[in-house]
Amino acid sequence: MQKLQLAKRVVKFAVNPVILFTLAIFLIIIPSTFAKPIQTNLPDEFHIQTNKPPATTSQQLLEQGEALYQAGRFTEAVTVLQQAVRISQAESNNLAQAAALTNLSLVYQQIGSWKKADATIDTSLNLLGWDEKNQTLNVNNPKSQLWEILAQTLNIQGELQLAQGQTDASVKTSQQAEQIWKKLGDNAGVTRSRIDQAQALRVSGFYRRSRDILQEVSEQLKAQPDSLLKVTALRSLGNVLQQLGEIESSQKILQQTLEIAQHLQLPLEISLTEFSLGNTARSLSNIKDAIIHYENAAKIAPNPLPKVQAQINQLSLLVEKEQITAAKTLIPIIQSQLASLPTNQAGIYARINFAQTLTKIAYKKDIAEILASSVQQAKIIGDERAESYALGSLGEVYEQNHQWQDAQDLTQQALFLAQKIDASDIAYRWEWQLGRLLKAQGNIPEAISAYDAAVARLQLLRSDLVAVDREVQFNFRDRIEPIYRQSVELLLQEKGQGKPDLDKARQRIEALQLAELDNFFREACLNNQFVALDNVVNRDNPDTAIFYPIILDKHLEIIVKLPNQPLIHKTFVVNRQEIEQVIIKMRETIVEPDANRQFQVLSQQLYEWLIKPVETDLKKRKVNTLVFIPDGLLRNIPMSALYDGKEYLVQKYSVAVTPGLQLFTPKPLAQHKLNALAGGLSQPPKNENFAPLPNVKVELQLIQRLGVSKITLLDGNFNSATLEETINAQPFRVVHLATHGQFSSKAKDTFILAADRRINVSELDSLLKSRGQKRAEPIELLVLSACETATGDNRAALGLAGVALRAGARSTLASLWQIGDNSTALFIDEFYRQLMTGKTTAEALRLAQLKLLSGSEYTRPRYWAPYVLVGNWL
Structure with missing residues (x-):
């Protein structure tokens, strides 16, 4: 196998602020608005004249900076706005300097230079005399112009905080901006601030609160003329409804948004809305419409970034649906545009997403080069989160090529960065990847430790994963479930004193089942009003046995708890596909009128796997009740119908199921006066x-x-x-x-x-x-x-x-x-x-x-x- 080549060097890392910006890996989330740079409304003599040399005043430079920003020429915008800062500073014009600094912060956000963005906007607020703690201005007789610039600066600071995952701070800042806009009587400013609050609440997982704000805003805007603000509000509402699972309502709102954007002839807004409609159609499994929307979004996009993002989403959908021929037609079209993407956070993630999609179809051409380039670009703009993603993704490419040590080095670098910036929502992926690499190299103890770390991090992220990382909803079986199952498989393979650790294994599979329920409800849904099943059986139900069947890729593992006895462990070498096929056929034949014999044959096979290995133990302990914690597809069949060749399980035992190792405080049902x-x-x-x-x-x-x-x-x-x-x-x-x-x-x-x-x-x-x-x-x-x-x-x-x-x-x-x-x-x-x-x-x-x-x-x-x-x- 040909080895991939990568020029690697030792990297020294410096401490960086915590960054928790959430990246959607496969369905790229485009921000709902591109914030517009501030206009300072300086006196007329500062405005550019057509017969004079361009860009000599701070106002002219601000206008030029805005034009460059809107065109996506961020590096040039930085140079122009820095010049505007110097000129306004020399003129002792604090308002113009604050406006230039705020706009400069906005550009820094676009290229992922978070430290500079934070420092620049803080300097702007200081110049304006803003006391954040007391929410007052430390200046005498502030003019309305100052209040307006302050409100705009707070809006942009709120967006900066949101981009860095500081959602609570973002909500608070946007609320402060809202109050100032109210004082100025600027309804448009109030509306924008409320939309920003809704965006932050949505990212925090408060979907319903976000929806309520956006519905109220949209209702207020209904009677007003069509505007960019209305488009932004409606599209934001459509996106949050999509996350709430109200897909039909989302589609209706987004379609209305599209019609308004088309009426106003706003190419970028049309593109973004088509993109959202594509995601909505995808959620409805309407693949044809999703592809049409993605194609429309790419076609009308006014600059390369949203165009390529839409095409990458289309590619990921084609790959997901195994339409490989169509996917391979789209690949060179995307590749030809990569060089035109800006060197900013969104551009880097687009490259990474493209490369990750290619790995799914074993399309290895140029992947390592794309990801290595993404690493370097992330270093240039100082975006350590993007750098971690690029390094980890490159490590995955090396893993697929069986270059274990190179893959491990890259994965450890990615993990180091993720831990350094406290990005737990990506660190667990690199811990999982590290566990796979260590297992492949035969280092089982360290592999188990890596998996343990990944699972522990997932437990801490329970609410965040389902509320913030929207993609977990769509890719739970690909990105979460395998971590638990592979971890259990390693635990049950471990040999030595006190090994395998059966209690740890069953607790881990329970953690998977709780994660499934969290994913089902889109929130962490269990509280602490539960008692351990073992205690219930040992103390109060000595006639009860608990079964923990675990379906792994190549094994069926059975762990059985008998009253006051050590755990029993049985293993069958049978692959997942065979087990699941038996279960599916059982479920089909049990309801067919003339398939009873076929059902019994299938049911007996499952009985042989689950019950027969411990029949003697059940009889010896005089067990009369079996409680199952069913795994995977086993939930879909009634255990009472398992067949031993003569009798069904219900003819010998009472049967119950429970979702996990804990039970809502058990109590016998009242025996009188129901x-x-x-x-x-x-x-x-x-x-x-x-x-x-x-x-x-x-x-x-x-x-x-x-x-x-x-x-x-x-x-x-x-x-x-x-x-x-x-x-x-x-x-x-x-x-x-x-x-x-x-x-x-x-x-x-x-x-x-x-x-x-x-x-x-x-x-x-x-x-x-x-x-x-x-x-x-x-x-x-x-x-x-x-x-x-x-x-x-x-x-x-x-x-x-x-x-x-x-x-x-x-x-x-x-x-x-x-x-x-x-x-x-x-x-x-x-x-x-x-x-x-x-x-x-x-x-x-x-x-x-x-x-x-x-x-x-x-x-x-x-x-x-x-x-x-x-x-x-x-």
């Missing part, structure tokens, strides 16, 4: 494509006949407002909802159906948990009797885990697929009958399933198996 809120929808709304559920009324009547005290909300009364009002009125222990619903791998597509609308999982969380502010009693049991997992979504059961977690109920009983109305009523009747006799929730579920299984009509697993108990099984 009180329930029962809601049902027998006739779905006409605008929803769902079949009627005529037996819902029968189902709810059966519960009442068993002696369960309940309040019923049926059909028209089962609406979102009444449900929220009722659930807060009384201390219900059980909430039973008999209505259509869907579990999906996307939170926005996980919902239950009420008479007035869909209630998605995030709203369900707010609705059910609002009672916590008024009532201390938790919901003991949430029953969802007509829900199902989304068809064709292999990770849909993640939505069930999300509902169970967000509902705040100790236990959630739901179905993985929709089944017959008659069998559901029969099942529910027997389930509550057993609960009323004092059975545990898991045992009541088992006996209800056996009631169907033992009859003549519902013996097949498709009828009795879909019911899954998540959480507390007591």
